[in-house]
Amino acid sequence: MSGEKLKVAIVGSTGYGGVELIRFLLGHPEVEITSVISSSSSGLPITDGFPHLSEIVLQNLEAVDPQAIAEKADVVFTATPSGVSGKLVPELLAAGLKVIDLSGDFRIKDGAVYETWYKHEAPAAELLEQAIYGLAELNGDAVKGSEFISNPGCYPTATLLGLIPALDAGWIDPKSIIIDAKSGVSGAGRGTSLMTHYAEINENLKVYKVNKHQHIPEVEQCLSQIAGEPVTVTFTTHLVPMTRGIMTTMYAGLIGTHTEAELVELYRHYYEGRPFVRVREAGKWPATKEVFGSNYCDIGFAVDERTGRLTIVSVIDNVVKGAAGQAIQNLNLMMGWDETTGLLLSPVYP
Amino acid sequence: MSGEKLKVAIVGSTGYGGVELIRFLLGHPEVEITSVISSSSSGLPITDGFPHLSEIVLQNLEAVDPQAIAEKADVVFTATPSGVSGKLVPELLAAGLKVIDLSGDFRIKDGAVYETWYKHEAPAAELLEQAIYGLAELNGDAVKGSEFISNPGCYPTATLLGLIPALDAGWIDPKSIIIDAKSGVSGAGRGTSLMTHYAEINENLKVYKVNKHQHIPEVEQCLSQIAGEPVTVTFTTHLVPMTRGIMTTMYAGLIGTHTEAELVELYRHYYEGRPFVRVREAGKWPATKEVFGSNYCDIGFAVDERTGRLTIVSVIDNVVKGAAGQAIQNLNLMMGWDETTGLLLSPVYP
Amino acid sequence: MSGEKLKVAIVGSTGYGGVELIRFLLGHPEVEITSVISSSSSGLPITDGFPHLSEIVLQNLEAVDPQAIAEKADVVFTATPSGVSGKLVPELLAAGLKVIDLSGDFRIKDGAVYETWYKHEAPAAELLEQAIYGLAELNGDAVKGSEFISNPGCYPTATLLGLIPALDAGWIDPKSIIIDAKSGVSGAGRGTSLMTHYAEINENLKVYKVNKHQHIPEVEQCLSQIAGEPVTVTFTTHLVPMTRGIMTTMYAGLIGTHTEAELVELYRHYYEGRPFVRVREAGKWPATKEVFGSNYCDIGFAVDERTGRLTIVSVIDNVVKGAAGQAIQNLNLMMGWDETTGLLLSPVYP
Amino acid sequence: MSGEKLKVAIVGSTGYGGVELIRFLLGHPEVEITSVISSSSSGLPITDGFPHLSEIVLQNLEAVDPQAIAEKADVVFTATPSGVSGKLVPELLAAGLKVIDLSGDFRIKDGAVYETWYKHEAPAAELLEQAIYGLAELNGDAVKGSEFISNPGCYPTATLLGLIPALDAGWIDPKSIIIDAKSGVSGAGRGTSLMTHYAEINENLKVYKVNKHQHIPEVEQCLSQIAGEPVTVTFTTHLVPMTRGIMTTMYAGLIGTHTEAELVELYRHYYEGRPFVRVREAGKWPATKEVFGSNYCDIGFAVDERTGRLTIVSVIDNVVKGAAGQAIQNLNLMMGWDETTGLLLSPVYP
Structure with a gap:
């Protein structure tokens, strides 16, 4: 250099x-x-x-x-x-x-x-x-x-990194995707408002902009490109009493039978050479504090054999x-x- | 008396x-x-x-x-x-x-x-x-x-009060129910553990017992009874950095076309004479702090016409x-x- | 009635x-x-x-x-x-x-x-x-x-209830009083400001209006009346990341020798028939959460024989x-x- | 190298x-x-x-x-x-x-x-x-x-950096020092206890070990060395509902007349070439979040002409x-x- x-x-x-x-x-x-x-x-x-x-x-x-x-x-x-x-x-x-x-x-x-x-x-x-x-x-x-x-965007980053490998592999049904997203309060920026007033959001959990968040078309545009067909998602955003951190909990119908270990392998392979995505081993879940202040995105999975659904959890620091x-x-x-x-x-x- | x-x-x-x-x-x-x-x-x-x-x-x-x-x-x-x-x-x-x-x-x-x-x-x-x-x-x-x-149980209370009227009315598909539940930390009781140690859960959002929480069969038993057929749910539990409060965000496929206003009416009618359930008007969402320290369960809805899904949010104080x-x-x-x-x-x- | x-x-x-x-x-x-x-x-x-x-x-x-x-x-x-x-x-x-x-x-x-x-x-x-x-x-x-x-005012209530009996008894030097006060954020009211913006005060401890808070003359007016002479205090206010609660930690030079047990007795006698003041037994301290949502004021003491000073801690719920x-x-x-x-x-x- | x-x-x-x-x-x-x-x-x-x-x-x-x-x-x-x-x-x-x-x-x-x-x-x-x-x-x-x-120790670091220059200059009375210290919960370590159990310390402010904290002799040893005479302090420790951060609010009688601007100058001169101490300009106060995750110690002052006392506030990240x-x-x-x-x-x- x-x-x-x-x-x-x-x-x-x-x-x-x-x-x-x-x-x-x-x-x-x-x-x-x-x-x-x-x-x-x-x-x-x-x-x-x-x-x-x-x-x-x-x-x-x-x-x-x-x-x-x-x-x-x-x-x-x-x-x-x-x-x-x-x-x-x-x-x-x-x-x-x-x-x-x-x-x-x-x-x-x-x-x-x-x-x-x-x-x-x-x-x-x-x-x-x-x-x-x-x-x-x-x-x-x-x-x-x-x-x-x-x-x-912050929500799309956590969401897309969590969904793309499974969608790309054809392991989940693109019509079945539900995203339950939770964000710390810094995501709302530094402008003051009653919603982000300490006494209103401390010791509180709020839901907002259900199915109306402007990050939805961003998620759908990218997922549609991966799936090769139009993808529409259900997307809920929550405000959590913490400063930093996003967790997206995502649900989709599994296509075929795949174990959690196979998902770990799929994702680790997909993100090979991408040092900021860390795929947790089967049975382990990431928490938002485990990426606090860093550029990592951590991902975990559960396959529910009873319902045939996959649950994916993805966390990032929204500011990083x-x-x-x-x-x-x-x-x-x-x-x-x-x-x-x-x-x-x-x-x-x- | x-x-x-x-x-x-x-x-x-x-x-x-x-x-x-x-x-x-x-x-x-x-x-x-x-x-x-x-x-x-x-x-x-x-x-x-x-x-x-x-x-x-x-x-x-x-x-x-x-x-x-x-x-x-x-x-x-x-x-x-x-x-x-x-x-x-x-x-x-x-x-x-x-x-x-x-x-x-x-x-x-x-x-x-x-x-x-x-x-x-x-x-x-x-x-x-x-x-x-x-x-x-x-x-x-x-x-x-x-x-x-x-x-x-605390999770079943919030979940069931949120789902029963729509399920009972046949407005949602019993096979499509996904429950994304979030709880304050007091739900874990007074026994100390690393999970509930302040420095570990403050400014943190965790997911735990995915599809394994012991409240799942309680929810399914009751929903099955309402639906008249076996109901299996996908159920995720999260730990939120606050002391009290549960929010369950629930997703289900709508059967037929129903507006949010109709859902409000359905629920208010179902809970008529039941003073502790408060159904919010269409477009308004409850937050956990709005029931803090009280025996109320507050419920709100969103119909997503794009995906044909209904989102129901139900909040309670887990200790009350x-x-x-x-x-x-x-x-x-x-x-x-x-x-x-x-x-x-x-x-x-x- | x-x-x-x-x-x-x-x-x-x-x-x-x-x-x-x-x-x-x-x-x-x-x-x-x-x-x-x-x-x-x-x-x-x-x-x-x-x-x-x-x-x-x-x-x-x-x-x-x-x-x-x-x-x-x-x-x-x-x-x-x-x-x-x-x-x-x-x-x-x-x-x-x-x-x-x-x-x-x-x-x-x-x-x-x-x-x-x-x-x-x-x-x-x-x-x-x-x-x-x-x-x-x-x-x-x-x-x-x-x-x-x-x-x-909120600060004067906690402060005065904590100081009056000892001052009235002539057990503390009126010229030596220092008040280190801490308040939850609801004390700032519902008007939004950067100071009370969640991302700014969560996980933060601030000091403000040192020796300039408008509650100072209220405290001094009442203490002067009790002492029968003008009393001037050093008074610091802090903002603590919690919604409710005030703790005032107060310091004064002891006049004469008094044990903690004697202070407990003095205060309990002073507040006899006053059900909202609870004087903790010697060696026990109150915490703000122990009065959360209630009209109590709880008080504790430490006599420091090494320095000849008395420390008094008084807590209230600022909103109650x-x-x-x-x-x-x-x-x-x-x-x-x-x-x-x-x-x-x-x-x-x- | x-x-x-x-x-x-x-x-x-x-x-x-x-x-x-x-x-x-x-x-x-x-x-x-x-x-x-x-x-x-x-x-x-x-x-x-x-x-x-x-x-x-x-x-x-x-x-x-x-x-x-x-x-x-x-x-x-x-x-x-x-x-x-x-x-x-x-x-x-x-x-x-x-x-x-x-x-x-x-x-x-x-x-x-x-x-x-x-x-x-x-x-x-x-x-x-x-x-x-x-x-x-x-x-x-x-x-x-x-x-x-x-x-x-964590408390002594914040305390000593805040007191030494004024004591060394002979501007404060060594017999008059009172230290009101506040710490985030991580200071108690990772061992679980009821005191650090989330539901007990969240939305709570506690006082503990008043005049008994093991950091007191460490502070006194160093202050005595600076003063050239035995110094005994009144020292109170509080637990604040946040993970990281210590603030010590310190009180001492001023010897002579010194303005806040003179104190700023004294301290900046004392810490010249010491990059981790940041002395705020007169009238500005540090907050714990302003050093979060860093090795800085930030210091501010107020001279109270009404009482002849100096208030010093010093903040650090206790873990750094x-x-x-x-x-x-x-x-x-x-x-x-x-x-x-x-x-x-x-x-x-x-």
């Missing part, structure tokens, strides 16, 4: 995804953060809002100015809300930047589907076409050398593998570096 | 179910607690282990002695572990006591099924026959005047409606009192 | 203090809630914002109109913010209502001191004079028969004894009822 | 301190972990008990055998309980190993004092003499080149700066490496 580091900028540095990008990129040996950018707080030290970065990040926040960003950086991460990215990313690309977008704006290839679920106008079709869906374990080859990545970590994994692939560069932090336990 | 109060004893007073019985019975206008009983701590003040009862419960704990209990009490609650109740309850009945048993020992009518799931010997068949399964909203009439109640509160509801029915006597405490919020 | 119930109204029904008043008043045998009032949500069902009250409270919220309130109620609780009560309460009194005010507006007798700490104009001096400071265990006699009560519960205790005293009427709910444990 | 890595072993690898050593040492560029050792689980994969290390740590746990350890390692960390280290460390030293001991056994120089507080026999006096007390910011020079380090992180900081100093090697992980936020 050359002595020169890659210059990266982060738009949306004052969200949870943004500060997590900073945490990992500070330890990334090939990268230098040249700008931390926030539309809401430009000119202020980032430590005003995030004192945990005191004496670590000395830069002030900058305004969102594509030309200025392009002068200082080669790659930009956009950890901006849906609707904002859709407008900003084309300008960043036009300014000559490589872009890794963490919003949902470029994940859905069909603009009409996007508009149905996201309730605002879709980006231009050629941009949707151009964006590589950065589920690294599936599309890693396409990510290599690309210049514009659409980083997957579900956002910032996977974005850096995509950066590594884009740049031709080892996929794990800067990402090999162990889970924080307990 | 007469001036004389009913004398009740509580075996297992040093478990969470036991102290919750005490909390409610202290405010019950028709009842007097004459003995608090614990095999492990007899002779000690209950406040040694539960200082929250200081200056409230002045009695010392007593040993488990059926004759002595029968001399002081008319009715006994056995909040004892499975395996213990199976041996103790026959002696209490023989001593002339009415019994409300909170263990799982008398819930499964088929001793062989019990032994498969509970891994120890079943009670005698005639006792299993004699025990009335005290799901008050279903079997309230049978409970009236009976002398021996087997109080339902899932244990002590339902046991007192059964006492009220047994004694011919109003079902709500002593139980109309509002949820504690926030 | 007469068959007719006392009619009460609650202004500020959509705050945590307001809904806790409702929880307790629903079970109060002498009281009927005739109006639930909210400036922000009038016309809506209270269950829109608080679905835990579904099928329990059927009334819609009403607007704040003193004349209308006076037509329907005899007594009004004002669970309104500081600054709002100061303006509203005079109108309610003028309309002929008895008032129990839960804000800080009438607690400080010296308007200039109020303005220094609260940063807005004090109410008229004659109203400050008229308001009885409703620390029931201290001023119970003055509360009896009065028509206007200023209910104590620190707000709604104490307000009802004051209502009971005002009306000449038993102090405990409607308040004898045991702590919810676990 | 040479290409050869330092070989280290960890005794007590199945405690929280042990796995945290592993987390940091895996990313330490100069170190190789050659043995993970546990008396209780030798022969088993460490991932049996800590599945978060799946595919990261492949070694099996080994038995405690000083000779075998010395054959494979140069330095050993003993994250063993007090009483165990006292016996084991002499054998490890005798086998030629450098030792960094995380227990309390070698912190107290006076064996009699040790025995008073720890309730078992002290190690031999010459070993107590030989052990360097590894509070790196105070004793860094002595640590360099030493072979046996006694790593400070209070245990494993500081131990590695000591290793770095011992070996002549940069103090921060392998330790520059940012706090995990949120």
